[in-house]
Amino acid sequence: MSRIKEKFSELDAKNQKALIAYVMVGFPNKNATISVVRGLIKGGADIIELGFPFSDPLADGPVIQNASTVSLEKGAKISKFFSIVKKIREETDIPLVLMTYTNILYHRGYSKFIKDAKKAGIDGFILPDMSIEESKEYIQAAKGSADTIFLVSPNTNKIRISKIVKASSGFLYLVAVYGTTGVKTGVQNYTLKAIKDVKKQTKGKIPLGVGFGVSTAEDVKKYIKAGADAVIVGSAFLKIIEKTPQAKLETVIARFTKNLKNSTHL
Amino acid sequence: MKYPKNGRFGEFGGKYIPETLVPAVEELEENYLKFKDDKNFKKELNYYLTQYAGRPTPLYYAKNLSDSIGGAKIYLKREDLLHGGAHKINNTLGQALLAKKMNKKRIIAETGAGQHGVATAMACAVLGMNAEVYMGYKDTVRQKLNVFRMNLLGSKVHPVQSGSKTLKDAINEAIRDWITNIETTYYLLGSAVGPHPYPVMVRDFQSVIGEEIKKQMKKINNKTPDTVIACVGGGSNAIGTFYPLVDTNAEIIGVEAAGHGLKSKRHSATLSAGSKGVLHGMMTYLLQDSEGQITETHSISAGLDYPGVGPEHSYLKDTKRVKYHSATDNEVIDAFLLLTRTEGIIPALESAHAIAEAVKVARKSKKSESVVVTLSGRGDKDVEEVQNYLNRHVKN
Numbered sequence: 001m002s003r004i005k006e007k008f009s010e011l012d013a014k015n016q017k018a019l020i021a022y023v024m025v026g027f028p029n030k031n032a033t034i035s036v037v038r039g040l041i042k043g044g045a046d047i048i049e050l051g052f053p054f055s056d057p058l059a060d061g062p063v064i065q066n067a068s069t070v071s072l073e074k075g076a077k078i079s080k081f082f083s084i085v086k087k088i089r090e091e092t093d094i095p096l097v098l099m100t101y102t103n104i105l106y107h108r109g110y111s112k113f114i115k116d117a118k119k120a121g122i123d124g125f126i127l128p129d130m131s132i133e134e135s136k137e138y139i140q141a142a143k144g145s146a147d148t149i150f151l152v153s154p155n156t157n158k159i160r161i162s163k164i165v166k167a168s169s170g171f172l173y174l175v176a177v178y179g180t181t182g183v184k185t186g187v188q189n190y191t192l193k194a195i196k197d198v199k200k201q202t203k204g205k206i207p208l209g210v211g212f213g214v215s216t217a218e219d220v221k222k223y224i225k226a227g228a229d230a231v232i233v234g235s236a237f238l239k240i241i242e243k244t245p246q247a248k249l250e251t252v253i254a255r256f257t258k259n260l261k262n263s264t265h266l
Numbered sequence: 267m268k269y270p271k272n273g274r275f276g277e278f279g280g281k282y283i284p285e286t287l288v289p290a291v292e293e294l295e296e297n298y299l300k301f302k303d304d305k306n307f308k309k310e311l312n313y314y315l316t317q318y319a320g321r322p323t324p325l326y327y328a329k330n331l332s333d334s335i336g337g338a339k340i341y342l343k344r345e346d347l348l349h350g351g352a353h354k355i356n357n358t359l360g361q362a363l364l365a366k367k368m369n370k371k372r373i374i375a376e377t378g379a380g381q382h383g384v385a386t387a388m389a390c391a392v393l394g395m396n397a398e399v400y401m402g403y404k405d406t407v408r409q410k411l412n413v414f415r416m417n418l419l420g421s422k423v424h425p426v427q428s429g430s431k432t433l434k435d436a437i438n439e440a441i442r443d444w445i446t447n448i449e450t451t452y453y454l455l456g457s458a459v460g461p462h463p464y465p466v467m468v469r470d471f472q473s474v475i476g477e478e479i480k481k482q483m484k485k486i487n488n489k490t491p492d493t494v495i496a497c498v499g500g501g502s503n504a505i506g507t508f509y510p511l512v513d514t515n516a517e518i519i520g521v522e523a524a525g526h527g528l529k530s531k532r533h534s535a536t537l538s539a540g541s542k543g544v545l546h547g548m549m550t551y552l553l554q555d556s557e558g559q560i561t562e563t564h565s566i567s568a569g570l571d572y573p574g575v576g577p578e579h580s581y582l583k584d585t586k587r588v589k590y591h592s593a594t595d596n597e598v599i600d601a602f603l604l605l606t607r608t609e610g611i612i613p614a615l616e617s618a619h620a621i622a623e624a625v626k627v628a629r630k631s632k633k634s635e636s637v638v639v640t641l642s643g644r645g646d647k648d649v650e651e652v653q654n655y656l657n658r659h660v661k662n
Contacts, residue, residue, distance in 0.1 A: 054558075054559065055429065055559040055560040056429065056434060056435075056438050056545060056546075056560055057438075058284070058438045058441045058442060058546070059284045059442075059445065061442070065428055069428075069429075072559065077557060078557055101544075102282055102544045103543045103544040103545060103552075103554070103558045103560075104557070104558045106542075106543060106544050106549075106558065107541075107543055107554065107557065107558030108557075108558070128284050128285075129282045129283060129284060129544070129547070130282065131281055131282060131283055131285065131288060133272070133280070133281055134280050134281065134282055134549075150285075151284070151285045152285055153284075153285040153286040153288075155286060155289045155448065155449075156285055156288065156289070157289070160288070164285075175284075175285065175286060178286060178445065178446055178447070178448050178449075179445060179446040180442050180445060180446065183446070
């Protein structure tokens with residue numbers, strides 16, 4: 001069983017929902033990432049998404065774009081990324097998911113990239129520009145070794161949702177809003193409806209996570225209440241990282257995480 | 267390839283897009299397939315192409331230029347004479363009409379040099395729609411007159427500050443806008459790039475160039491041209507020129523921007539020096555580093571300053587049907603000056619890349635042979651850039 005699957009069944013047994021936290025690795029530097037991850041774990045995050053920057057992050061809003069740029073300017077490299085993952089893996093067994101763009105995997109070759117990532121301690125992948133039509137080789141490469149987490153949107157039709165559910169493992173990622181990551185629009189009625197609709201198709205098959213623009217404890221409560229099995233918070237963490245001195249990062253992140261995690265309890 | 271199955275030209279193309287865009291792209295394909303052969307749609311488009319944009323454009327025998335070289339006869343396909351001064355209007359009229367049929371009220375577009383932005387602004391003005399255009403901040407500086415033209419035409423220009431602040435970043439930002447305003451907005455892409463069906467749709471709207479060349483050459487000497495040449499950035503004027511001639515015996519050459527030289531890393535010659543990858547929704551040749559990060563490009567012409575290329579060009583390269591060469595900034599300036607002085611035609615710097623290649627080809631060819639060059643745009647927008655270049659180089 002994958003670490004992600006195990007985590008969800010463990011939470012299920014406790015009747016709990018998952019808090020998934022996103023951080024851009026190397027933003028603003030390697031040590032900050034390590035401190036942030038420690039804070040996330042201390043605060044009770046269940047799964048951590050580690051972002052690897054791509055030069056052209058077309059699904060991301062200004063906060064993650066900026067973090068990508070900073071990380072690349074500081075010399076982000078895949079080998080360095082994997083060594084940070086290894087370091088994190090030495091400290092924890094928490095599921096780690098890599099979020100990046102298709103070209104990063106394609107360029108090294110799906111199989112080789114996934115093998116190397118797995119070896120470093122990555123459990124699954126999120127590629128926002130990988131549509132199921134183009135995913136055959138990618139899924140093949142990940143099969144049996146890593147989870148392929150696909151995204152659905154509030155405008156995805158029923159038939160397509162069922163195809164995406166079949167292609168997904170670990171969890172299914174519902175994009176909460178029409179927009180890029182980190183855009184604050186508040187909780188929309190169409191999102192709550194989408195959670196209910198998608199949930200009909202995921203129930204008993206795969207957990208449903210909701211992300212994009214989720215930034216406050218209030219948002220978390222509403223999505224969990226609507227039926228989400230997990231919430232994903234990203235840009236909100238990066239904003240804290242941006243303005244917190246490095247020495248205090250772990251504590252500040254832990255406090256914010258704890259507040260979000262508490263909001264997942266109904 | 268007539269209509270690519272699954273949007274693939276061989277292994278190139280496809281749809282690598284965020285899920286939110288999928289319904290919009292499917293709706294677009296559905297409507298494009300419905301209207302592309304529709305009699306009334308074609309009639310309406312043809313009306314605007316002839317009465318508004320000025321089609322057909324002449325195939326002009328550049329006698330002075332040909333004589334100065336002393337080889338093959340060079341013919342210029344005068345897309346520079348179109349309304350707006352470039353081939354871009356062929357595509358913007360087609361897509362804006364389609365958007366209107368789809369009841370989309372808001373149009374967004376990206377632009378590099380500003381030619382596609384201007385052509386979008388014109389098409390939207392005449393068809394009674396509003397356009398918002400994303401343009402890299404760097405390009406708004408080097409093409410500031412085009413920014414003003416778009417404003418005059420009633421379009422809003424958003425300078426893009428992210429990434430390299432050029433065309434690729436303008437496309438990223440337009441896609442982000444589209445994701446955010448998916449229900450109301452039509453994305454009017456200006457080149458033969460992006461997710462399926464854009465590459466095939468833009469090609470079809472631009473194919474009027476190659477179709478006319480075929481007819482016009484037949485009238486001139488009852489033959490297809492021996493060689494056909496066009497410049498390639500994203501590749502819309504080139505694919506429009508090439509596609510109708512792919513089935514003939516014509517030698518076909520695309521010309522990329524070699525900037526300071528292919529070894530300098532300061533160029534935009536994607537097919538000559540790139541490798542396969544995924545960007546802007548398509549699998550194609552890209553300029554990227556050893557880790558798959560897209561690299562910054564350079565060209566003296568903003569319109570060719572793009573690290574990707576239309577997927578059908580990647581296919582035509584790999585199948586060896588089309589040769590892809592390149593011209594350096596220096597060669598381009600020479601060609602620009604040569605055409606200006608021999609024929610009194612000021613070409614766009616983009617088109618001057620094709621002229622540079624035509625000079626090389628004509629020199630090696632017989633007088634009985636014909637070389638057709640697509641002059642994709644006029645050079646008024648580039649006069650200041652050329653002046654700066656010449657000042658720099660005279661001082662040196």
